Amino acid sequence: MKRNVLILSFCVFILAAFNSSAQQKINKLDSISPISFLSTTYTGDTTAVPEVLENPLFYNYNFTYKKRLDSIQKQIPLPYNESVQRYIDIYSSRKDMMGKMLGLSEYYFPIFENALKAYDVPMELKFLPIIESSMNSHAISRVGATGLWQFMFSTAKDYGLGMDNFVDERKDPIQASYAAAAYFKDAYKNLGDWLLAIAAYNCGTGNVNRAIAKAHSRDFWAIRPFLPQETRNYVPAFIAAIYVMNCPDKHQIKAQKSLFAIKTDTIQVNRFVSLTELAEALAMEEGDLCTLNPSYKKKIVNGSEDEPKRIIIPKVSLANFAEIYEVLNNHTVETSTRVIMASNDDRRLHKKRKEVSQRSAQVRYHKVGAGQNLIAIANQYNVEVQDLRVWNNLKGSTIVPGQRLIVSQKSGRARETEAKSGEKYISYKAKGKSGSRITDRL
Template identity: 60%
Template sequence: MRKLILTILTFVIALDALAQVPVKLQNDTILKRLTNAPLSDTIAVPSIEQPLLLGQSLLYKLRLDSIKQTVPLDYNEYVQSYIDIYTKRKAMYGDMLGLSGYYFPIFEKALKSYNIPTEIKYLSIVESSLNPHAVSRVGATGLWQFMFGTAKAYGLNMDNFVDERKDPVQASYAAAAYFRDAYEELGDWLLAIAAYNCGKGNVQRAIDKAGSRNFWDIRRFLPKETSNYVPAFIAAVYVMKYANAHQIVPKIAPFAFKTDTIVVRNFVALADVAKAIDQKEETIFALNPSYKKKIINGTAIAPKRLVIPKTGYQYYPQLFEVLNNDLEMDREVILASTDDVRDLRKKTLPKREIPQPKLIVHKVLPGQNLTAIANQYKVEVQDLKVWNNLVASTIIPGQKLKIYPDTVSHKMLPKAKPVLVNYKVKQGDTLSSIAEKFDGVTVASLKQANGLKSAKITEGMLLKVM
């Protein structure tokens, strides 16, 4: 009987494999979705009040086992529920199969650089449906749905010209760094995936409550969205791998061509680039979604990346002319504060008034020199020179000198010096959550300042924050 069952299972798997033959791509365009950037809710994980009691389908379990690599792809009724939901979204998954041909190689390169399993790339399916302009109800943005604070903690830049959360390359490396830290702290890939949704601190607290490091054991102690997030990820991997078995047809992506990357050191409009190489502006913007004004704000000190379709030599003269023609415009870079809806709801604190320096006018007495006057007011000779535009140290009796005794530098208002802060790690703290509490601090800078080789920290540890 056992041999008969094994024979039947082998036959079923063989038939299933035959069903995985390539399907001819259908012509379609989704440029509009990739170039329009309205605020759109990106909750891609539908809520399941009660899992469908379908029992454990042996076929689905065998399929998941066959595609498992490093990340566990457990099968249960929760995973089956999301498989049932996602396999009905044939058009959406057809779009994503087409887009994956462009985005997945970018993701894989970033993940490999941090030694992260390549299966993590499928998390972008759940996060953003491969839409770089996706924005959630609370402000999570881009292909990898970074919140503002976490993005800054992992080195992404957001200002009036650029939002690097929408940059496929930059955001992918930041996501890979996050997963490296999460895995180092939690020691399990499913837990790291859960942490990406709700934060490492929430996962650690769930571990402590459950007394287990198994996701399915701690699931009931996690936020509701996170408890559904991991089974949704496993289902997304399944549907992307077994799309043909569910009559999901890949659609041709707008990026069905090879691309080149150019380093730009000037302010250049994407529209001018498109015209120079005979492409639609929407195509160039879709390849460069992080430029909010559709202008590349490159400089010699901080060059920027431009991605274009691989083009013929006949377009080179026009392209070089555009790239070397620096746009005349307001170049002030204004760093973004936050777009986290939870932060914006908080009451804004009243602005602190900057104290003005106290001015004293000193009349030089006979026999006085700059050194004596500087000692009298406890300031520096160099300060006296700067305040009074003195080229030499010579002064004469009766001369009036401006003195700002409350300042400590030669400037009218003292510039704050970098301050070293000792931070005591509390329960539930992570490097990323600590970095979010301090302006200009990143996970990388915390590691460097404290000589940390990994992101693992313990309660009570003292960290240097600069």
């Protein structure tokens, strides 16, 4: 009996040591480099949800954390389990990052709360931009999701966000927050559960409904294994972010002061206004004013009588009022006023179109004429008869007039050489040999 107990204890010790070591490696590899919240050119991938190792044995159950989660739970369930614990460990260890989130929340949370209240959805959703974008308005993911709420182009259009050569409202904290609130309203109506609605925000309601069908359940934790990997981690990370933002003092996390720790005013303009000139009139840094108004691409506010545009500025003193009035009402911005609607910036879609285009460009066809055979056609295009058979899935040499045959499959390198030299080259992939490949790098 004692021997069995000793063996069991030893196994548990080894498992705990392995798990701890693995988690330390994950934390090290997945640490987020500091993001400049004043940058207007940030284009890196903004995925803030790290992957964690799944362990069927939950050996470090913490009743204190569960009690704290229970105490802050409101409309959205905040269960405590191993996955949530792992993300609590990760986010509570990122003291600098979470300190920045606390500082930024003083400015952004009232904006988020107004939008969520307008659509009567839970206030806890205001924490989502922490794991979506680290509350960076200029965040752009590797697939093109943009802004605080990481809207894809098509979804943004569906929810009324404008994108043209002057503005991208996915980066507008106010507009994007109302669009996100509307999305959650619709997702909850469709799915009937807030954790499922949050999962849908990450992977779409279609993926969630398919997972529900496979699991024969509408419980997030039951359908979780059938969801995309990122979504499986998304909900636990969201719960952990709520916990850490509500209990920073328990983990020695202190709020960091941000640029947004100022009082601001909102003005509406119905003409074109230069943010550069306005910043000079306000006696402030141009970059700081652009940070308060992140949706304007050219540092120009394209207001009109039909569509006035919002500008956020610091509280102004009477000493600057005359100069500000002049810029807003009498200055002319030297630029074309033509508005061009933006095209879809989904990088996955662009990559797919590029691949299809390249595949189409690779293939050359020939229509079989009367009296032609494979040998004559092969000689005409300087290829082998065997290649014609392979490319066209021919079992023999019989062809008929009017038949459409593939007669070449050019590589990207051959097309590039052809374009440079003006001469025509044909490159092909022979059966059983390695041929040229087209590489597509974004």
